[in-house]
Amino acid sequence: MTIMTDTIQINIKPTLNSRLSQVDFDDIDFGKVYSDHMFISDFYNGQWQDFRVEPYDMLSLTPGSAILHYGQSVFEGLKAYKTESGEIAVFRPEMNFRRLNLSAERLCIPSISEEMFMEGLTEVLKLDKSWIPDLPNTSLYIRPYIFALDEYIGIRPSTNYKFIIFTCPVGAYYSKPLKLKIETEYSRAVQGGTGYAKAAGNYAGSLYPAKLAQEKGYDQLIWTDGATHSYIEEAGTMNLMFMKGDKLITADTGDTVLRGITRDSVITLAQEWGIEVEERKISVEEIITSLKKGEIVEAFGTGTAATIASIEVIADDENEYIIPQPGPDSFSTRVFTELDNIKTGKIQDTHNWIYKV
Numbered sequence: 004m005t006i007m008t009d010t011i012q013i014n015i016k017p018t019l020n021s022r023l024s025q026v027d028f029d030d031i032d033f034g035k036v037y038s039d040h041m042f043i044s045d046f047y048n049g050q051w052q053d054f055r056v057e058p059y060d061m062l063s064l065t066p067g068s069a070i071l072h073y074g075q076s077v078f079e080g081l082k083a084y085k086t087e088s089g090e091i092a093v094f095r096p097e098m099n100f101r102r103l104n105l106s107a108e109r110l111c112i113p114s115i116s117e118e119m120f121m122e123g124l125t126e127v128l129k130l131d132k133s134w135i136p137d138l139p140n141t142s143l144y145i146r147p148y149i150f151a152l153d154e155y156i157g158i159r160p161s162t163n164y165k166f167i168i169f170t171c172p173v174g175a176y177y178s179k180p181l182k183l184k185i186e187t188e189y190s191r192a193v194q195g196g197t198g199y200a201k202a203a204g205n206y207a208g209s210l211y212p213a214k215l216a217q218e219k220g221y222d223q224l225i226w227t228d229g230a231t232h233s234y235i236e237e238a239g240t241m242n243l244m245f246m247k248g249d250k251l252i253t254a255d256t257g258d259t260v261l262r263g264i265t266r267d268s269v270i271t272l273a274q275e276w277g278i279e280v281e282e283r284k285i286s287v288e289e290i291i292t293s294l295k296k297g298e299i300v301e302a303f304g305t306g307t308a309a310t311i312a313s314i315e316v317i318a319d320d321e322n323e324y325i326i327p328q329p330g331p332d333s334f335s336t337r338v339f340t341e342l343d344n345i346k347t348g349k350i351q352d353t354h355n356w357i358y359k360v
């Protein structure tokens with residue numbers, strides 16, 4: 004079957020062997036279950052072409068493929084939900100489209116068109132509609148990514164790339180409040196680096212320090228600035244927010260922090276609710292002093308996978324500080340519920356955040 008949109012033509016090859024009946028939707032491990040189809044486009048001769056939706060399957064690469072050696076790859080993460088009336092709702096996909104191209108530019112990867120991103124996403128979701136779970140706290144995680152394919156040993160931008168969108172039904176990424184350690188030796192990002200991009204290599208470089216923290220019983224790190232390690236930036240998969248007294252504070256982004264779409268949504272809602280929001284430099288010293296004085300009344304991470312993730316412990320090299328857990332009237336509970344209600348169509352989407360397939 005061929006789908007013609009206004010600007011592109013997508014060839015659709017539906018699977019003959021759906022794996023849907025093998026999935027236990029009551030017990031899904033995050034990132035381990037893959038839906039039936041994927042969207043693919045190849046970049047060669049200077050343009051993106053061969054738009055197609057195919058069964059999710061193995062890829063074939065030559066051992067010399069640039070991605071395997073030099074990590075020229077960028078990705079995104081967004082989610083689709085089934086609304087109460089059975090429609091497919093995707094949360095702010097145009098923000099992921101824009102961020103993917105921002106990341107691509109930094110890695111010398113050719114940009115993609117909005118049509119290709121949105122139409123590819125739409126066709127995959129239409130075919131795999133039944134893979135979107137509808138139990139509380141579940142969704143369909145969507146992974147668009149681009150990677151370099153030149154068979155070439157040597158450092159230069161590739162001339163061939165692949166863009167893929169596949170999806171995974173998922174439950175919660177974190178099942179309990181988090182214990183985080185402030186990292187003051189290793190760095191995730193530096194001024195002038197790739198921290199603001201969703202570049203594959205950023206995640207590879209963070210594995211070792213995160214492993215050391217996990218060995219000490221922490222779930223994740225709080226990254227600090229690479230130059231002085233005295234300002235808080237973000238965590239491995241989420242931006243960080245603190246309710247200090249009645250103000251919401253979060254690190255400004257610049258070029259070392261990923262500009263989270265959940266972060267932006269939370270800030271928008273907080274401002275609408277009349278809460279003062281400060282996006283600024285936050286020193287480690289300020290957080291530790293405030294924790295000691297009990298001024299931090301809530302701390303949480305924000306991310307597509309993480310959603311609104313409660314933090315129960317923040318540790319520096321000497322001490323562990325316990326943070327009160329949110330009650331029903333806490334800001335983080337309220338903002339989690341509001342976002343969930345928007346995504347599942349329980350309340351009106353006044354911000355135009357939902358793209359319906």
Ligand code: PMP
Pocket residue numbers: 080237238239240241242261262263264265266305306307308
């Ligand atoms: N920071 C990092 C390093 C991340 O990987 C993510 C997840 N994309 C986030 C923050 C949160 O971004 P978003 O809210 O757009 O998912």
